[in-house]
Each structure stands twice: as structure tokens, then as C-alpha cells.
Amino acid sequence: MAFLFHFSPIIISTFFLMITSCIASNDQTPKPYIVYMGSPLNNSGDSAEISKLTHLQMLSSIIPSEESERISVKHSFHHAYRGFCALLTKQEATLLSGYEEVVSVFPDPILELHTTRSWDFLASYDSTNNYNYHASSNYDVIIGVIDTGIWPESPSFDDQHIGEVPSRWKGVCMEGFDFHKSNCNRKLIGARFYDIEDEDSTKLPKTTRKPNGTPRDRVGHGTNTASIAAGAFVPNATYYGLASGIARGGSPFSRIATYKACSEGYCQGSAILKAIDDAIKDGVDIISISIGRSFVFQTDFKDDPIAIGAFHAAERGIGVVCSGGNEGPDPYTLTNFAPWIFTVAASTIDRKFQTNVALGNNVTLKGTGISFNTSPHAETYPLVFGENVYFHPSLTSQARNCMPGSLDAKKVAGKIIVCMNDYWSISRLIKKLVVQDANAKGLILIDEQEKSSPFDSGNFPFAEFGKIAGAKILQYINSSQNPHAIIFPINEIRRFKPAPVVADSSSRGPASLTENILKPDITAPGVGILSAMIPNTEKGSSLFGITSGTSMACPHVSGAMAFIKSIHPTWTFSMIKSAIMTTAAISNNLRMPLTNTSNLDASPHEIGAGELNPIKALNPGLIFETTMNDYYNFLCYYGYKEKEIRLIVSKKNNFNCPRNSTSTTKKELISHMNYPSISIEKLDQNYGVSRVKRVAMNVGSPNATYTSSIIGPPGLIVRVFPEKIEFVKEIKKVSFDILFDGKNASKGYNFGFIIWSDGFHKVKMVFAVNVE
Numbered sequence: 122m123a124f125l126f127h128f129s130p131i132i133i134s135t136f137f138l139m140i141t142s143c144i145a146s147n148d149q150t151p152k153p154y155i156v157y158m159g160s161p162l163n164n165s166g167d168s169a170e171i172s173k174l175t176h177l178q179m180l181s182s183i184i185p186s187e188e189s190e191r192i193s194v195k196h197s198f199h200h201a202y203r204g205f206c207a208l209l210t211k212q213e214a215t216l217l218s219g220y221e222e223v224v225s226v227f228p229d230p231i232l233e234l235h236t237t238r239s240w241d242f243l244a245s246y247d248s249t250n251n252y253n254y255h256a257s258s259n260y261d262v263i264i265g266v267i268d269t270g271i272w273p274e275s276p277s278f279d280d281q282h283i284g285e286v287p288s289r290w291k292g293v294c295m296e297g298f299d300f301h302k303s304n305c306n307r308k309l310i311g312a313r314f315y316d317i318e319d320e321d322s323t324k325l326p327k328t329t330r331k332p333n334g335t336p337r338d339r340v341g342h343g344t345n346t347a348s349i350a351a352g353a354f355v356p357n358a359t360y361y362g363l364a365s366g367i368a369r370g371g372s373p374f375s376r377i378a379t380y381k382a383c384s385e386g387y388c389q390g391s392a393i394l395k396a397i398d399d400a401i402k403d404g405v406d407i408i409s410i411s412i413g414r415s416f417v418f419q420t421d422f423k424d425d426p427i428a429i430g431a432f433h434a435a436e437r438g439i440g441v442v443c444s445g446g447n448e449g450p451d452p453y454t455l456t457n458f459a460p461w462i463f464t465v466a467a468s469t470i471d472r473k474f475q476t477n478v479a480l481g482n483n484v485t486l487k488g489t490g491i492s493f494n495t496s497p498h499a500e501t502y503p504l505v506f507g508e509n510v511y512f513h514p515s516l517t518s519q520a521r522n523c524m525p526g527s528l529d530a531k532k533v534a535g536k537i538i539v540c541m542n543d544y545w546s547i548s549r550l551i552k553k554l555v556v557q558d559a560n561a562k563g564l565i566l567i568d569e570q571e572k573s574s575p576f577d578s579g580n581f582p583f584a585e586f587g588k589i590a591g592a593k594i595l596q597y598i599n600s601s602q603n604p605h606a607i608i609f610p611i612n613e614i615r616r617f618k619p620a621p622v623v624a625d626s627s628s629r630g631p632a633s634l635t636e637n638i639l640k641p642d643i644t645a646p647g648v649g650i651l652s653a654m655i656p657n658t659e660k661g662s663s664l665f666g667i668t669s670g671t672s673m674a675c676p677h678v679s680g681a682m683a684f685i686k687s688i689h690p691t692w693t694f695s696m697i698k699s700a701i702m703t704t705a706a707i708s709n710n711l712r713m714p715l716t717n718t719s720n721l722d723a724s725p726h727e728i729g730a731g732e733l734n735p736i737k738a739l740n741p742g743l744i745f746e747t748t749m750n751d752y753y754n755f756l757c758y759y760g761y762k763e764k765e766i767r768l769i770v771s772k773k774n775n776f777n778c779p780r781n782s783t784s785t786t787k788k789e790l791i792s793h794m795n796y797p798s799i800s801i802e803k804l805d806q807n808y809g810v811s812r813v814k815r816v817a818m819n820v821g822s823p824n825a826t827y828t829s830s831i832i833g834p835p836g837l838i839v840r841v842f843p844e845k846i847e848f849v850k851e852i853k854k855v856s857f858d859i860l861f862d863g864k865n866a867s868k869g870y871n872f873g874f875i876i877w878s879d880g881f882h883k884v885k886m887v888f889a890v891n892v893e
């Protein structure tokens with residue numbers, strides 16, 4: 122099957138790396154490990170030479186001298202945190218983890234891009250039309266995008282109408298064989314790459330090395346995310362006539378710095394750690410990361426490169442926004458949920474790519490999909506179910522799913538093939554290639570659960586259905602002598618209702634390591650998004666494409682944060698996070714509660730505080746600011762030893778855990794952090810009462826009186842003390858207590874909102890309380 126070779130570099134290498142890094146190989150074989158040593162000794166960062174020397178000394182103290190060639194560090198971190206990546210045996214790693222100055226030692230993990238499996242076809246978005254970009258910007262925001270690099274020629278990175286690069290910028294524009302200093306401009310102000318060349322190739326003369334050292338994007342994902350966060354205005358953007366309009370990022374006047382830590386669709390944890398360290402040193406304001414480790418491999422915060430990097434970025438006042446993953450819709454599938462990370466879920470927008478199918482019995486069904494039918498009028502073709510055109514009887518169950526090698530090409534040619542899509546490891550792209558390769562005339566996919574992300578099948582007729590419509594199609598095939606069907610050309614529907622809807626693939630909370638923080642935090646558009654892409658010669662030269670995934674949702678929030686920071690330069694990113702959360706929309710364009718793809722009300726474990734609403738977030742009224750001290754205490758409550766925390770935090774020896782945290786109450790105290798949402802992992806029904814505290818900061822007019830009200834489930838009693846809070850010029854912060862009484866509540870998670878209103882603002886704090 123020749124077509125498979127086309128994709129093998131991505132599919133097979135990712136798979137291979139996952140196996141090699143996750144299934145324990147021989148303990149004696151050296152593997153890359155990350156050694157994390159907490160904050161630098163100097164607050165402004167340790168010197169590169171001194172730290173490298175220290176790291177080499179540590180290595181030579183454990184690596185036997187006959188293997189001295191292994192005494193070398195792959196990456197050394199020394200600006201915002203200390204540590205390095207080196208080849209170690211399991212035994213050596215264990216030895217190093219016992220060192221006084223070491224916080225953790227863990228195998229260098231492989232992380233994934235958070236786009237859905239169709240990420241080789243890209244997209245854009247125009248529902249940010251209401252932004253008032255003419256509002257005077259007071260601050261020049263720099264967004265660091267850690268991703269697959271950038272395609273700098275895209276019109277989204279044009280620097281017209283944008284001023285000089287801020288003088289505080291200390292970054293660089295690294296050159297590669299196909300990337301030059303001139304590829305950076307006043308929009309794309311920095312570019313770095315971390316391609317890891319193997320030892321052998323670095324010894325070769327420069328000209329004969331593998332040409333992999335470049336900030337240039339070869340995958341498309343980094344171009345995509347950067348343009349969603351801060352792409353310039355591009356009139357007449359479209360993907361072959363679809364989604365046409367003005368393309369622009371969330372903050373079109375902000376700057377972009379790209380850090381290429383991923384290539385070929387996967388990312389090395391050590392490269393991400395190095396990229397975050399560099400981004401902090403370079404002077405970015407916001408770091409946007411649409412990457413994560415599968416929830417399956419979630420271990421601990423101190424073994425997680427993104428959580429480590431984001432913690433130290435937060436210490437320096439940088440906002441870190443991450444995608445929550447595409448492993449939904451089951452609960453506990455979320456990643457990137459540390460409290461100092463802004464965790465983003467994905468939803469649909471009001472644009473739907475509809476592809477209709479007419480069956481021979483005159484029944485027309487509305488499906489989804491993106492395909493550009495080149496024939497002028499849609500034609501009727503015979504219709505068959507994959508299961509009935511198997512290549513060999515033993516393959517019927519595979520033929521049902523149109524898996525490679527399972528179909529009889531002779532019986533497939535000239536027909537529209539119906540396949541199930543309930544076997545996750547074979548992507549829609551592969552199924553399309555299987556039937557296209559066998560000269561089929563079209564593909565109809567049937568999902569167990571309706572998929573929200575449209576698949577782009579290029580010129581090949583395609584439509585996708587949920588199981589109800591799917592059953593009608595199968596029944597028709599079964600009951601007809603001569604089944605046939607027509608797949609009509611795509612029909613783009615705008616102002617589709619309801620929208621937004623939680624994307625089926627968006628990962629769900631609760632967060633597996635601690636349920637005392639509500640995650641995800643927020644939802645943003647992540648289905649059928651138009652954004653800049655690398656023009657694909659095979660499909661003409663569209664500069665924009667359509668993609669889906671929390672990868673696309675994350676930069677919407679990064680862009681919104683940049684936009685708010687540019688208007689409110691004195692606000693910290695923790696304040697901006699609160700503003701975005703307490704003003705998020707909780708109803709859809711039918712003025713009904715937000716739903717999921719089962720058409721049921723979406724829970725805060727799916728959408729967090731609700732759907733991003735950047736304009737409302739400019740004027741939130743009250744703010745719940747989470748400080749670094751809250752995060753330090755979180756480390757105590759979570760269960761790290763004080764000694765360890767002193768290594769991690771930049772305050773060093775002055776830090777003490779709160780003395781009132783006894784070991785039995787520790788985890789519960791996490792709920793007391795001044796977070797803009799509330800989660801209580803366990804409220805015992807017999808004892809029934811839990812009390813948490815929050816501090817509200819007034820950012821509206823100085824004289825204000827707010828009154829609380831509750832939207833809650835029946836049975837759960839929620840009381841706020843005091844019910845009314847007052848602010849004057851001298852009093853900007855007021856604390857209040859919230860009491861949850863679960864004696865009469867139903868078991869399991871109870872959700873609701875505490876709403877503070879002054880008659881103008883409506884400050885919504887979402888809560889989740891698990892009654893046991």
C-alpha cells in the first residue's frame with residue numbers, strides 16, 4: 122500500500138518513540154533523563170558556564186570513567202530554573218535523585234501536539250469580529266509560542282501597521298539553512314529551534330549534516346497556533362472558498378516569538394523545558410503551549426516539563442496558557458492542569474461544514490465534512506458497507522472499519538463505501554486513503570458518538586454521521602436490492618445553532634492529581650478554525666486552512682490575554698485569568714445553557730467557567746487574584762516536603778509551609794487558594810459542612826456594593842458570609858467565606874455559581890462540590 126509511506130514518518134516514528142520511551146527497556150541502557158534542580162541560585166539566573174560545569178561534575182560523580190563519553194549534557198537549564206538533560210542508566214538516575222540539590226529525575230518524555238488527527242490539513246477563524254482593536258493599546262505584548270516553528274512568509278505575520286520592537290526584548294532570530302534573519306520582522310520578533318541532532322551528525326562538516334536545524338515549520342501546527350494568537354489582519358482569507366472573511370489573531374498587534382521544540386508531530390520534554398527557559402530570559406509576556414503529555418502517562422507535577430517550566434514562568438509574572446488535550450469525552454482525561462497554568466477546553470463555533478447525502482430511498486441526511494467535489498453536479502453511485510466487501514472472511518471486523526488491507530479493491534471500485542469509525546487507532550485520514558486507493562467514489566463514516574471536528578478529505582467526496590443517521594444508512598443498505606447514494610458538495614452554514622458546543626474530543630476534568638482545583642479553566646473555539654498554514658502544493662496554494670483541537674482553543678486564550686494586557690498593562694496575568702473566568706459565557710446562541718455533543722448541559726468539568734468572552738473580560742468588576750504564595754502553599758498542601766519546596770521556590774531559605782496544615786487536612790486546604798473557581802474533592806455527607814475563603818479585589822469604580830446570589834443544585838446548601846460586600850477608595854480588597862452544606866445534597870459532583878452583582882457587573886464564580 123504505497124500511500125502509507127507518505128505518512129509513515131509521522132505515524133510510525135511517533136508510535137516507535139512512544140514505545141521506546143514508555144515501555145521500560147533494559148535498565149542498563151542509557152536513556153535521556155531530565156534532572157530538575159529547582160530555582161537558580163541567583164535570581165537573575167546562573168551563569169551558563171558555571172552551571173554546565175556543575176552539571177558535568179554531577180555526571181562524572183556517577184557515570185563510570187570508562188563510559189566518559191556519556192558525561193555530556195544535551196540541554197542545560199540555568200536561567201529561570203536549574204537542571205539538565207543527559208543520558209543515564211536507570212540506576213544512575215536513581216542515584217542522582219538522592220542528591221541534596223536535586224528535586225526530581227525522570228525520563229525525558231515525548232509530548233504530543235494537541236490537534237485532532239487531521240492536523241495535516243489546516244484552518245482559520247473569524248468569530249472575533251467584535252474585538253475593538255482601535256481601543257488604545259497601552260502595552261506592547263510579546264507572546265512566545267512553543268510549537269513546531271513558523272512559516273514566516275504567511276501574510277498573518279506581516280509587520281505593516283506595527284511599531285518598533287520593544288526595547289526590553291532580549292531574544293534572537295536564529296538562522297537555519299532555510300531561515301534567515303530577514304525572516305524575522307516587527308511582528309515575528311524572535312525565533313529559536315531545539316532540533317536535536319544526533320551525536321554523529323554534529324561531528325560531520327556543517328554542509329553534510331541533516332538539514333534539520335531551523336525555526337521553519339514543516340508541520341503547520343506552529344504557524345497555525347501563532348496566527349490564532351496574534352496573526353495580523355488578512356482581508357479575503359479563505360480555505361478554497363470556505364470560511365471566507367478577514368483572518369486575524371486574538372491580539373493582532375501583539376508580537377510573536379517562536380520556539381520550535383517539536384518536529385514531525387512530537388515534542389521532546391527537555392526541548393520544551395529549554396524553550397520555556399529561553400522564552401523567560403528573552404522577555405516574553407505570555408507563553409502559549411498547544412502540547413501535552415497523554416493523561417495516561419500523568420505522574421506528578423515535578424516530573425512534568427510543562428508544569429515545571431510554567432511554575433517558574435509564573436514566578437516571573439508570565440502568563441502560561443496550555444491546551445487541555447483531545448482525549449475526551451471521558452472524565453479524567455485532562456492534562457496541563459497545574460493551578461498556575463491556564464487550562465483550555467475546546468468548543469465549536471457557529472460555523473458548520475455540512476455535507477448532505479441522499480439515499481436511493483429519497484431520504485436525505487445531514488452529515489459533516491469538508492470536501493471539494495470537483496465534478497459540476499453530484500452523481501449517484503452504488504453504496505456498499507465495508508463489512509460486505511471484505512478482502513478475506515477473517516477480516517470482516519476490520520473491513521467494517523475500512524482498515525488497511527481489509528477491503529476487496531475489486532468490489533470497492535466505483536462505489537461509495539460506508540465505514541464505521543469506532544476503532545480509534547485508525548484515523549479518518551487513513552480510512553479515506555484506503556478507500557481512495559481502491560478507486561472508490563466516496564466515503565461515508567459512521568461514528569459511535571457524533572464527532573464535532575470536521576474532517577477535510579480534499580477532493581474526495583466525504584460525509585460523516587452519528588449513530589442515529591448511521592443506523593438509517595445501514596438499514597437502507599440492508600433492505601435494498603440495489604443500494605445507491607449521492608454525496609452532495611459541501612454547504613457552509615453560518616450562524617449555526619446551537620453554538621458553542623463542547624467538542625467531543627476535548628479532554629475532561631476532574632484533574633487527576635488533585636480534584637481540589639476545578640479544571641479545565643475555560644473553553645475557547647477549537648473546531649473548524651481557519652488559520653494560517655503552510656501552502657500545500659498538492660492542494661493548490663491556500664494560505665489558510667481549517668483545523669480542530671484544543672491546540673486551536675489555547676492560542677485564542679493566549680491572544681485574549683494579550684489583548685486584555687494591552688488595555689490593562691498593570692493587571693497581572695493571574696488577574697487577567699480571573700477576569701476571563703468570571704465573565705465567561707455560560708449560555709449559547711439559543712440563550713440556553715451550553716451543551717455537549719450528547720445535547721446535555723455541559724458540566725464545569727467540560728467547560729470550566731464557560732466560553733471565553735474577551736470584551737466582557739475587559740471590565741470584570743471584581744477579581745480573584747491567585748498569588749505565587751498561594752502556589753507555594755499549594756506545593757505544601759499537595760504533599761511535597763518543605764526541603765524540596767525550598768529548592769523549587771525562588772524565595773529559597775525563607776520559605777516555610779503554613780504551620781496550620783496538619784497532614785490530614787492538607788489536601789483540603791488546596792480549596793482555600795484564592796482561585797477564581799472553587800472545587801471540593803470530598804464533602805462528607807454525614808458531617809456535611811465545608812467552608813472556604815476568597816478575597817475579592819475591586820477593579821471597577823471605587824465605590825461599589827456587591828450582593829451575592831447562588832445558582833445551585835437542589836439539596837446542596839450554599840451560604841456566603843457576608844452576603845454583601847462594600848468597597849470604597851481606600852478598601853480595594855474584601856474577603857468572604859462560602860459555606861457548603863451537603864447533608865441533603867445528592868451524592869457525586871454538585872455544580873453551581875456564586876454570583877456577585879453591583880447592578881452592572883455580574884461576577885460569576887463557578888463551583889464543583891463532590892458529596893460522598
Ligand SMILES: *[C@@H]1O[C@H](CO)[C@@H](O)[C@H](O)[C@H]1NC(C)=O
Binds near residue numbers: 167168
Ligand atoms: C551568582 O551571582 C554572583 C554575582 O553576580 C556570582 O559571583 C556567582 O558566581 C553567581 N553564582 C552562580 C552559581 O552563577
Ligand SMILES: *[C@@H]1O[C@H](CO)[C@@H](O)[C@H](O)[C@H]1NC(C)=O
Binds near residue numbers: 356357
Ligand atoms: C477582497 O475581495 C473583494 C471582493 O472580491 C475585492 O473587492 C477586494 O479588492 C479584495 N481585497 C483584497 C485586499 O484582495
Ligand SMILES: *[C@@H]1O[C@H](CO)[C@@H](O)[C@H](O)[C@H]1NC(C)=O
Binds near residue numbers: 718720722
Ligand atoms: C454530556 O454531559 C452529560 C452530563 O451533563 C454526560 O453524562 C455525558 O457523558 C456528556 N456527553 C459527552 C459526549 O460528553
Ligand SMILES: *[C@@H]1O[C@H](CO)[C@@H](O)[C@H](O)[C@H]1NC(C)=O
Binds near residue numbers: 481482483
Ligand atoms: C424518489 O423520488 C422520485 C422523484 O421524486 C420518484 O420517482 C421515486 O419513485 C422515489 N423513490 C422512492 C424509493 O420513493
Ligand SMILES: *[C@@H]1O[C@H](CO)[C@@H](O)[C@H](O)[C@H]1NC(C)=O
Binds near residue numbers: 595599
Ligand atoms: C441486516 O439484515 C439482517 C437480516 O435481515 C439482520 O440480521 C442484520 O442485523 C441487519 N443489519 C443491519 C445493520 O440492519
Ligand SMILES: *[C@@H]1O[C@H](CO)[C@@H](O)[C@H](O)[C@H]1NC(C)=O
Binds near residue numbers: 779780790
Ligand atoms: C492558616 O494560617 C494562615 C496564616 O499562617 C492563615 O492565613 C490561613 O487562613 C490559615 N488557614 C486555615 C485554613 O486556617
Ligand SMILES: *[C@@H]1O[C@H](CO)[C@@H](O)[C@H](O)[C@H]1NC(C)=O
Binds near residue numbers: 824849
Ligand atoms: C465615594 O463615597 C465617598 C463616601 O463614602 C464619597 O465621599 C465619594 O464622593 C464617593 N465617590 C464617588 C466617585 O462616588
Ligand SMILES: *[C@@H]1O[C@H](CO)[C@@H](O)[C@H](O)[C@H]1NC(C)=O
Binds near residue numbers: 835836865
Ligand atoms: C431535603 O430534601 C428534600 C427533597 O429534596 C426536601 O423535601 C427537604 O425539605 C430537604 N430538607 C432540608 C432540611 O433541607
